[in-house]
Amino acid sequence: MILSHNRRPIGLLKLGLVITSVALFLATGMLYVSQTRQQGLLTATIRSSGWVAYQAQLEFVKTEAEFAKLSLVPTRDGLRELVLRLEILRSRLPVLYDSDEGRVLSGIVDTKDLTQPLEATLDSVIDEVGALDAEDGETASRLRSIDTRLTPLGQVLQRILLESVAYNQEIFRRERALAETPGVVPLVLLFICGGCLALVLYLQGRRDRLRLGEILEAQNAIRAMESNLRAVIQAVPACVAVIEPESGRVSFFNSTAASLVSADPADPAWLHFVQAVHEAAGEAGRTKWGMLSMAYLRSPGQFVSLRGTICDVLWERRHQQLIVLADTTQVRSAELQVMQAAKLATLGEMATAIAHELNQPLAVIKMAVANARRLLEPMSGGEAVLAKLERISSQVDRAKRITDQVRRYGRMPSEQLLPFSLRHAVELAVSFVAEQYRAANIRLTIEPGFPMEVLVFGEQTMFEQVMVNLLINARDAFEARDAGAGPASREVTLSLGCVAEQVVISIQDNAGGVSEEMLPRLFEPFSTTKSTDKGTGLGLSLARSVVRDMNGTISVENVGAGARFIIALPFSPPVLGRNAA
Ligand code: ADP
Numbered sequence: 001m002i003l004s005h006n007r008r009p010i011g012l013l014k015l016g017l018v019i020t021s022v023a024l025f026l027a028t029g030m031l032y033v034s035q036t037r038q039q040g041l042l043t044a045t046i047r048s049s050g051w052v053a054y055q056a057q058l059e060f061v062k063t064e065a066e067f068a069k070l071s072l073v074p075t076r077d078g079l080r081e082l083v084l085r086l087e088i089l090r091s092r093l094p095v096l097y098d099s100d101e102g103r104v105l106s107g108i109v110d111t112k113d114l115t116q117p118l119e120a121t122l123d124s125v126i127d128e129v130g131a132l133d134a135e136d137g138e139t140a141s142r143l144r145s146i147d148t149r150l151t152p153l154g155q156v157l158q159r160i161l162l163e164s165v166a167y168n169q170e171i172f173r174r175e176r177a178l179a180e181t182p183g184v185v186p187l188v189l190l191f192i193c194g195g196c197l198a199l200v201l202y203l204q205g206r207r208d209r210l211r212l213g214e215i216l217e218a219q220n221a222i223r224a225m226e227s228n229l230r231a232v233i234q235a236v237p238a239c240v241a242v243i244e245p246e247s248g249r250v251s252f253f254n255s256t257a258a259s260l261v262s263a264d265p266a267d268p269a270w271l272h273f274v275q276a277v278h279e280a281a282g283e284a285g286r287t288k289w290g291m292l293s294m295a296y297l298r299s300p301g302q303f304v305s306l307r308g309t310i311c312d313v314l315w316e317r318r319h320q321q322l323i324v325l326a327d328t329t330q331v332r333s334a335e336l337q338v339m340q341a342a343k344l345a346t347l348g349e350m351a352t353a354i355a356h357e358l359n360q361p362l363a364v365i366k367m368a369v370a371n372a373r374r375l376l377e378p379m380s381g382g383e384a385v386l387a388k389l390e391r392i393s394s395q396v397d398r399a400k401r402i403t404d405q406v407r408r409y410g411r412m413p414s415e416q417l418l419p420f421s422l423r424h425a426v427e428l429a430v431s432f433v434a435e436q437y438r439a440a441n442i443r444l445t446i447e448p449g450f451p452m453e454v455l456v457f458g459e460q461t462m463f464e465q466v467m468v469n470l471l472i473n474a475r476d477a478f479e480a481r482d483a484g485a486g487p488a489s490r491e492v493t494l495s496l497g498c499v500a501e502q503v504v505i506s507i508q509d510n511a512g513g514v515s516e517e518m519l520p521r522l523f524e525p526f527s528t529t530k531s532t533d534k535g536t537g538l539g540l541s542l543a544r545s546v547v548r549d550m551n552g553t554i555s556v557e558n559v560g561a562g563a564r565f566i567i568a569l570p571f572s573p574p575v576l577g578r579n580a581a
Helices: 002-072 075-100 100-106 111-131 139-149 151-180 184-235 255-260 268-286 329-376 383-410 423-437 460-482 539-549
Strands: 239-243 252-253 289-299 302-315 318-327 418-422 443-447 454-458 491-499 503-511 553-559 562-570
Touching: 002 075, 002 100, 002 139, 002 151, 075 100, 075 268, 100 329, 100 423, 111 139, 111 151, 111 318, 111 443, 239 255, 239 268, 239 302, 268 383, 289 318, 302 329, 318 329, 329 383, 418 423, 418 460, 423 443, 423 460, 423 491, 423 503, 454 460, 460 503, 460 562, 539 553
Parallel strands: 443 491
Antiparallel strands: 239 252, 239 318, 289 302, 302 318, 418 454, 491 503, 503 562, 553 562
């Protein structure tokens, strides 16, 4: 975040530096061009302006020399020569201001104003010299006096030449100075340019370093995320595997998948697994995402039900297929058990209804037996029939007891928790199973010292059901133990005692105990070792919820040759009981 905030000002600074560098570079170039041009111009000026002044001066000197020579001995040829010189000199004068060079010279000294007034003098001198006769004795003196009229022109030309020379010297001096001082300004500009570029390079490098840092940081974050993801996938209780769609090779799998298939990716079991997945996926395996439901033969005879999804993923930068499967084997068997429980519930309802309906005929039989006895009593020799009637009556009573218990067992528990006699409830439960225990040859011992009038709070019917379930479980445990083997001693001991503020009921058998793997999940729903037509695995979980509703606890332990179930319940005040301490 901080980096991205800083990036804009740095970008603007860089843009500024680049623009400055380019501007300075152009300025340096233009400066160089202008200096070169200026130098060229100066050189040309020096050459041309000095040259015309010098030529005029030269012509004047030659003319003067001619005058001096003819003033001594005038000759006709000499006079002609002098006229020619004067005319050449005359032609040089306009050049001093009316030519390109002359105009440059006028910039240094006002040649026109200086020379133009003297042109007329020179014209008259030319005319006068042209009219002279060499034979005339006066010619020499006349030449001397004419010559004196040219003195101002000589002075003017001298001045022009001197000023031109002085100017040229100044130019030369400046040129030399320029040549000697190697362009400081361009040098400075170039230095600034270089500095700017170096700064640009430094900023660019710094920005690249920061970006590199950001990229490395992002890469580290991605790596950490990936390893977190792998750890999460490893911890997921579902089977997760990544396979290459072309070769079917497995490139990743988590611990659950390893325990389901194999921990070795080269194991042929993986090939079979991937094959089974693709067969189950069918069309779904060719789309990007699809549901999957399959049975996998884990080992001979052991089928595992799996349900989940298959989808395309980008794993390790390659397109692969991700398979996520949950083991639904237990869910399926739980579903079967729920169905069984529902069936048993219906059966229970029917049993209750039948017990209710049987009461009527039993009452009629009982009444008929009583009437028959009354009729037989005055008769002699009816003792044998009376004895039979007595037996019928007792069997009807027994049948009535059984139907009463079935009805009680099937009754809906009431919402209200009331105090009830624990001893009475236990006795009812015992009487309910007494017949079955007798048939199964189980000796049920109720320990002496059983408190007589302990009251507990709860729903009595439900508590009876808990006790019946524990006693029936003990009976089933004996049958499971002795299946195939000869009959062995079958004993169940029921004891009841008071500890601190609680009453503790213990039901102990010698049926071999609960297996180690069942112990931790015994009270969970659907935990059963019985076949689905016999057990539901709901009894103990129901028992736990009933006991909890009574603010009590239920636990199990393997003791001696069997299992001991312990129920601890709080007393219902007031505690009445002869044996209660
Ligand atoms: P179910 O009787 O329908 O299986 P329960 O919840 O009543 O359901 O019992 C669960 C399991 O606990 C039984 O399948 C059995 O394996 C085990 N069990 C219960 N009581 C005993 C016992 N007294 N001895 C050994 N195992 C027992």
